[in-house]
Amino acid sequence: MSNHSEQSGPVGHVVPVSTYIIVFISLMAGTALTTGVAYIDLGRWNTVVALTIAVTKMVLVVLFFMHVKYATGLTRVVILAGFFWLGIMITLSCSDELTRTWEIVPQGWNMIVPLVSRLF
Amino acid sequence: MMGFLQSGFDSLAAMAAMMPLQPPAASTIANSVDQLYLMLSGITIFFSVLIFSIIFYFMLKYRRKSPNESGTQTHTPMSLELTWTIIPSLICVGLFVWSSSLYVRNGRPPASSTEIFVIGKQWMWHLQHPEGPREINELHVPVGVPVKLTMTSQDVIHDFYIPAFRVKKDVLPGRYSSIWFQPTETGTFHLFCAQYCGTNHSEMIGWVYVMSPTDYAVWLAGGEKTESMAAQGERLYSQFGCGNCHSPEAGSHAPSLAGIYGKPQKMQSGETRIVDEALIRQAIYFPNSVHLPNYQSIMPTYQGQIDEEQMLQLIAYVKSLGSEERMNGK
Amino acid sequence: MSELAHGAHPQGFAHQFEDVEQQRDAGRLGMWVFLVTEILFFGGMFASYTIYRALHYESFVTGSHLLKVRFGATNTYVLIGSSLTMALAIRAAQTGKKKGQIIFWLILTMILGAAFIGIKLHYEWFRDYQEGLIPGVQWFYNGPHAPGVKMFMCFYFFMTGLHAIHMVAGLGILTVLVIMTARNKFSPEYYAPLEISGLYWHFVDIVWIFLFALLYLIGGRYPGS
Amino acid sequence: MSTSQEKPVESGVNYLNATYGIRSWLLTLDHKRIGLLYLGSITLMFFVGGMAAVLMRLHLTEPQGALFEPETYNKLFSTHGIIMVFFFLVPSIPATLGNFLIPLMIGARDVAFPKLNLMSWYIFITGAALALYATLSGGVDTGWTFYPPYSSLYSHTQVVAVALGVFVAGFSSILTGLNFIVTIHKMRAPGMTWFRLPLFIWAMYATSLIFVLGTPVIAITLFLLGMERILHVGIFDPSVGGDPLLFQHLFWFYSHPAVYIMILPGMGVVSELITAFSRKKIFGYAFVAFSSLSIAVISFVVWGHHMFVTGQSIYAGLVFSVLSFLVAIPSAVKVFNWTATLYKGSISYEAPMLYALGFIGLFTIGGLTGLFLAALATDVHLNGTYFIVAHFHYVMVGGAVMAYMGGLHFWWPKITGRLYPDLWARIAAAIIFIGFNLTFFPQFVLGYLGMPRRYAIYPAEFQVLNVMSSAGASILGIGYIIPLVYFIWSMRYGPPAGKNPWGAKGLEWTTQSPPLTQNFEEIPIVTEDAYNYASEAAHV
């Protein structure tokens, strides 16, 4: 057969309840943290922190609630492809939208810094 | 018999005249574009002929002789695969370098260009010369002088296209785009709208008249007398009370506009932008989004009060403000 | 032919497959591929959002401050809770618990999901409506950065709206699952519909995690931001 | 014409006559029947779109326009483009031949999700019905590209209804792509490893990737456009700080890859045809297979080449230009490998082969003229002119439609169990080839001369070339009607085809024609590579 089992055993991987509870508590804590941090002045870093926490939460959900930690390479490739393509879309449209004010001859790489920082 | 042949040639010639294969090439960049075009045509013809003839040759040589025959199995030499991967890649690199450098070179207007302003709207072209004259669907320019067009649209996206000059650019609402050209011969050339813009898109066309400098001077002088664009802009400037803030005597604190055009300007965000048409327009329509360090955002928006044409005149005026003195001299 | 005789297959086995395992793998892969399409579906909005936010940063901050963080955060907790109960429902099926237990977790998930929508409708959208913050429907805002704020609110409503539609669809799916469980369709050998719906539910949760961070918390909430 | 000494249809039962009645078709879960449902629907759409083309070409015989008001003309080319792209060419090969052949070729009983498959047809029909309804009740005049702010704020036509139709049809693409990806991953017969797959399967796999990764984006884009039009709240409206070019980015993020949705399946078909009619293993199997994948991937990073003159930043322009040249390389690899496959083959010239060879030639021309457009300096002149119209008809009609016709002719005996008259088929292929070139070659010249596209009236000096083009279009039209006639004729009167009339390789030719509902009595075990014509005398 060409098909291979994605997970071991006939019933798939059973995750212990304790793991679920730990993940759940971390997610709740993450939400509290991200809301709390928003009330502290970190300047541009506010967004960076908020996004980092969001990504961490997403990874937790994907790995444990969605069982990707126990899944095959194919599943992971599929997920990564989704984010990679989203990345293509954002990067290349920004390559236009954020460089329109550039002169024909760029004024040097120092232009990039304020440009990238505008994203946050 | 001769006569018959002659008339045959004549009608062929007439056909050829009716059916040219190349548009007139009437600007300084036209020939450079045509050369690239010819090279691309050469490549296309070469590969098409190559593929077609190989196919025909194989078709004849290896045609099936008996119904039960099967092909002689060949293996795939790696070297061959690499050859026909690498050669097209090299050709592509060459084409990219050629076409991009040409594009960048062709796109940069000489500093000495005279500037003409264009507004596209459904379905006509409004043009205004800095000296003041306005035109609709017609553009008069002198031969041999670089001309820069600064263009915007009042409604949808249009596209300003002069085939004989090989220039084209979309004209967008809310933005300025520009092209430039330097005509090399006098004559009359097509002007097209090349971006679909609604019902009469195909009638949004006109003519470009390239004239000798003397004819052009006569044309400029003729017609009804008009103020220059900068002068019209100056009137608007006082009419809308810009000077109430933007002048040294004014009570409120606003930056001086003298000599700012074309200079880099530091924004509050830390970014540096060149003061160009777009920035001036943005400052007038969306003053909130142009934050200068050391200034309060007190400038009101003029959206809805100043139209695109007046905006261009104001810009022409701001551009004309060479130095501090000129402004104070008023 | 498969070594297994067809008669030996459990409930829910479809004829085009060779065995249960192949069917389960196919279903799982199919769901993941579907979720990738969802990533790109929402992604079109996220990409536009990113660009406009870079171009109109201050308007977006102003707009963000019009949103009600308290309810956004509450809803995040609610959704995370629903993800946990969903995971537990599947676990109950996996480990062959009584169907009552599976149904209990499913219903709890539905209650949390419905609570999310209720909070959203009542405390956010309805109040936004009263305050005239819905572009194109009811719009009174004329504070600073009005055009950009309007743009931001468009993103807010489109993104949370699409998300809410996904929630409603999720509730529909959960209803079907409850019925299927009640009819004894699931066993530790066959619980694919539960598992696959779970993936969907968690995905919708993840989208919200990002919406919360990106819509409610731009530029911080501290005084003077 | 047939080399087969087969007995006709062995057992009387097959997927066509296994059950009877309208219900058995409308509720079928058989991938082969669903393929036929699609075949019927898209053929209808093709003739609707073709009718619009014929009217356009008639109108353009005179510079002032022979038939219509400009507004009507605008609606015609918009309808033509929208129907041809979204309702004919995008679903054409995948939904008909793909549906029919994928399970047969990989040795499966059906696709992974038959119900989804049927659902995708109903979704498609709903979208198509919406689009047709909108066309009849006023039409749409935005062009197939729907650029705002014209489409969102200025057009007075049925933009929302048509956009909704395209939106809905998009979901049928997504489901088809999803189904194919899972089927190809999970349903292959024992021994059918990835590198034994027929190249058609590789091409369908690459196409499905684009379906799945690209289509959601056009859906959300049209959704935003619709909201902007209905609520007058601007996402793209420049007067509130929106950017109309953002729409173009999102639109082309899907629509550029979509042009490879149209060509990749065609390339897959051609790989099958070339090998079958030269009775040879394909030259460079791995190269052809991987070039499909690389085309699919690279196609997602070149979309900005449609925006060189629309005001995109010059930096983005440079990036997109170089990437567009890059996407030409895998196509070149394919063309050379097909040509080399003919070398020392045993070539015969039945109609499918004629279409395949026509494809190679016309796709080469169409593809190479794509390079004129990928080059920034020449694109400035050629953008928005008939040169582009010629370019894309060479790749879409000369390429994709040719391949589709070739594929239909090749697998028709398998689909219906009947043979069509090969002489007529060859005549039609020749007529199509000639008519096609006469229609679209003059348009290259027109474009270079500067004639803009989407023009209802045009300067008189372009008339001669336009008349040539219109003449070609009528020949082309006749060329398309002939196959319609003999295909219908053959369903009733065609001689039985037997299992394998062409002596071709591939699992689908090991089944009876037409196949059983469950495809195979017993799932085959694959032990050899694709196109293994060396293993035995070519025919069975």
Ligand code: HEA
């Ligand atoms: C099936 C559809 C299809 C296909 C396959 C292609 C293939 C290509 N297209 Fe085309 N294109 C369209 C459909 C398609 N296109 C459509 C519909 C539009 C217009 C949309 C609209 O505006 O309405 C368009 C417009 C379009 C533009 C935009 C023009 C503009 O608006 O200004 C550009 C620009 O780069 C472009 C480039 C290319 C390139 C580089 C390829 C390449 O993939 C081609 C690769 C193939 C080859 C190169 C030939 C084979 C190679 C050889 C024989 C070997 C020799 C090769 C080398 C030396 C490199 N196309």
Ligand code: HEA
């Ligand atoms: C899959 C894609 C596809 C296909 C197959 C075709 C097929 C054809 N197209 Fe199409 N075309 C597009 C996709 C396609 N086109 C797109 C995307 C555009 C851009 C739209 C836009 O600008 O928005 C376009 C635009 C376009 C234009 C430019 C309009 C303009 O810019 O003003 C023209 C002009 O000649 C044209 C002609 C044709 C012709 C003659 C055919 C022929 O091949 C059609 C042949 C078919 C038939 C003829 C039908 C069958 C026969 C009958 C119905 C019987 C009656 C007829 C006779 C007896 C003669 N097309």
Ligand code: CUA
């Ligand atoms: Cu203006 Cu087309």
Ligand SMILES: [Cu+2]
């Ligand atoms: Cu493209």
